[in-house]
Amino acid sequence: GWPVWVQVVFFIVLHDFNTYWMHRSQHNSDLLWRTHEAHHSAPAVDWLSGIRSHSVEILIYETVHFLPIILLGAAPEVPLWKGLFNSTYGMFIHANFDVRMGRLLYFFNGPELHRWHHANDDEKAFGKNLATKFSFYDVLFGTTYWPKCKAQDYGAPDSTFPKGYFAQQAFAFRKRVDGAQLENKDVPTGAEVQGT
Numbered sequence: 252g253w254p255v256w257v258q259v260v261f262f263i264v265l266h267d268f269n270t271y272w273m274h275r276s277q278h279n280s281d282l283l284w285r286t287h288e289a290h291h292s293a294p295a296v297d298w299l300s301g302i303r304s305h306s307v308e309i310l311i312y313e314t315v316h317f318l319p320i321i322l323l324g325a326a327p328e329v330p331l332w333k334g335l336f337n338s339t340y341g342m343f344i345h346a347n348f349d350v351r352m353g354r355l356l357y358f359f360n361g362p363e364l365h366r367w368h369h370a371n372d373d374e375k376a377f378g379k380n381l382a383t384k385f386s387f388y389d390v391l392f393g394t395t396y397w398p399k400c401k402a403q404d405y406g407a408p409d410s411t412f413p414k415g416y417f418a419q420q421a422f423a424f425r426k427r428v429d430g431a432q433l434e435n436k437d438v439p440t441g442a443e444v445q446g447t
Contacts, residue, residue, distance in 0.1 A: 255326050255328055255329060255332070258325050258326055258329045259329055259332045259333050259336070262319065262320055262325065262329060262333050263333055263336060263337070263384065264385065265319060266315070266316055266319070266333070266337070267382055267383055267384045267385045267388065268388060269315045269319070270312070270315060270316075270382070270383050271381050271382045271383075271388040271389075271392070273311065273312070273315055274287075274381040274382075274383070275378070275381050275392075275394065277308075278377065278378035278381065279378065285305075285422075285423040285424075285425075286305045286307045286308040286311065286423055287304075287305070287308055288305075288407060288409065288412065288422075288423075289303060289304060289305040289308070289419050289420075289422075289423070290303055290304050290305070290308065291369060291405075291406075291407060292406060292407035292412050292419065293369075293405060293406065294405055294406040295347075295405060296345055296347065296365075296366055296369045296405050297345060297346065297347045298342040298343075298345055298346040298347070299342075299345070300345040300369070301338075301341035301342055301344070301345040302341070305419070305420060305423055306420060307423065316333075316334075316337070317330060320333070337383075337384075340383065340384050341383065343361070343362070344360050344361060344362055344364075344365040344383065344384075345362070345365065346362055347362075348362050349362075350362050350363060351363065356386055356397065357386060357387065357390055358385065358386060358387050359384065359385065359386060360380065360382055360383060360384055360385065360386045360389075361386075363397075364380045364386060364389075364395075364396075364397060365380055366401070366402045366405075367379065367380055367396050367397070367398070367402050368380040368381065368396075369402070369405050370402030370403075370404060370405060371404040371405060371406060372402050372403055372404045373398070373402075375396060376396050376402070378394065379394050379395065379396030380394065380395065380396055380397075381394050
């Protein structure tokens, strides 16, 4: 019985909370990182980087995205408005804009913060700035990383990450060493990174 705009706002905030914890899990688990590393493999971060994902990751995120809407009985137009907002905001935070949002970054995520999430410049940036829209989740849960300089280096932290769509899809299912570690033990991924 809520107005549609209230439902849309509610599900945007709820979705970003769910996404924050899923995203954090991906950065802290070797197994879940495998579904997320394709998103981090782009050597440059731009407005299309937000849609670069492994097919399993898309399945996981779309379930997190739509299941609460279905289970809570939202109006049929809610997924359309919410999907439009999510897509637009995803393009914004990945965009190659030199946007300075100032103190708004304590509440809203922007390219300035999200570029550090994708950066290879500083290993302290790995597993930081995990929220997609509302950076107050990062502030609240201690995962904000906001140096005054700009990130310069992006791309797959695993130097063996392949090129090509099908090779990247298969890479997530590569053989594990010792039943727990990724093949390239020098890569700071998942549980190997402290403080994430």
